Amino acid sequence: EAGVTQSPRYAVLQEGQAVSFWCDPISGHDTLYWYQQPRDQGPQLLVYFRDEAVIDNSQLPSDRFSAVRPKGTNSTLKIQSAKQGDTATYLCASRGTSNTEVFFGKGTRLTVV
Amino acid sequence: QQKVQQSPESLTVSEGAMASLNCTFSDGTSNNFRWYRQHSAKGLEVLVSIFSDGEKEEGRFTAHLNRANLHVSLHIREPQPSDSAVYLCAVSFSGSWQLIFGSGTQLTVMP
Numbered sequence: 755e756a757g758v759t760q761s762p763r764y765a766v767l768q769e770g771q772a773v774s775f776w777c778d779p780i781s782g783h784d785t786l787y788w789y790q791q792p793r794d795q796g797p798q799l800l801v802y803f804r805d806e807a808v809i810d811n812s813q814l815p816s817d818r819f820s821a822v823r824p825k826g827t828n829s830t831l832k833i834q835s836a837k838q839g840d841t842a843t844y845l846c847a848s849r850g851t852s853n854t855e856v857f858f859g860k861g862t863r864l865t866v867v
Numbered sequence: 868q869q870k871v872q873q874s875p876e877s878l879t880v881s882e883g884a885m886a887s888l889n890c891t892f893s894d895g896t897s898n899n900f901r902w903y904r905q906h907s908a909k910g911l912e913v914l915v916s917i918f919s920d921g922e923k924e925e926g927r928f929t930a931h932l933n934r935a936n937l938h939v940s941l942h943i944r945e946p947q948p949s950d951s952a953v954y955l956c957a958v959s960f961s962g963s964w965q966l967i968f969g970s971g972t973q974l975t976v977m978p
Binding site for chain 1: 871903908909910911913916957965966968969970971
């Protein structure tokens with residue numbers, strides 16, 4: 755079974771630029787999560803979906819961040835006008851209805867200079 | 868708001884010596900606890916999930932949960948240099964599945 759796939763693996767931006775991250779969850783998993791992990795910290799939840807619906811986006815900086823999962827499968831996280839403080843690894847994770855575990859992708863490491 | 872704290876921040880052990888990592892949490896109604904390992908090239912790998920007080924063993928990894936003391940630990944038996952990584956504790960509530968992570972312990976295993 756393929757795991758959670760994320761792309762790109764790395765991104766380097768200048769402040770003010772936009773970037774999109776893509777996630778392909780494990781096939782059949784209805785719940786998808788996006789986490790932000792700053793250097794030397796644990797992952798922090800940004801947003802999560804069940805199928806195509808946003809369940810909780812209270813931690814998503816709504817002025818510059820957006821996330822969609824239009825068909826309940828793949829998802830895209832976008833940052834408009836990136837700031838240096840957005841430098842972090844962005845992790846996608848998924849979970850199936852009958853599964854008690856959350857499986858993570860390898861992440862996208864973003865550097866904003 | 869649930870807070871999860873891990874100690875120590877970093878730990879160096881010799882190959883074959885037991886490694887012990889600690890995690891404290893603030894909300895005793897939490898009932899799902901997990902330990903993850905994070906290699907930079909491999910992402911997060913779940914090692915042990917524990918849902919009730921006591922001990923849970925998965926190979927060389929053993930988790931101990933004491934909900935009354937708001938504490939969960941991870942013990943790694945016979946650690947190897949390949950176990951060198953960041954170890955993350957994650958806590959959640961039943962039915963929530965929102966994982967709240969600690970900041971991690973950087974483990975280095977010396978040959």
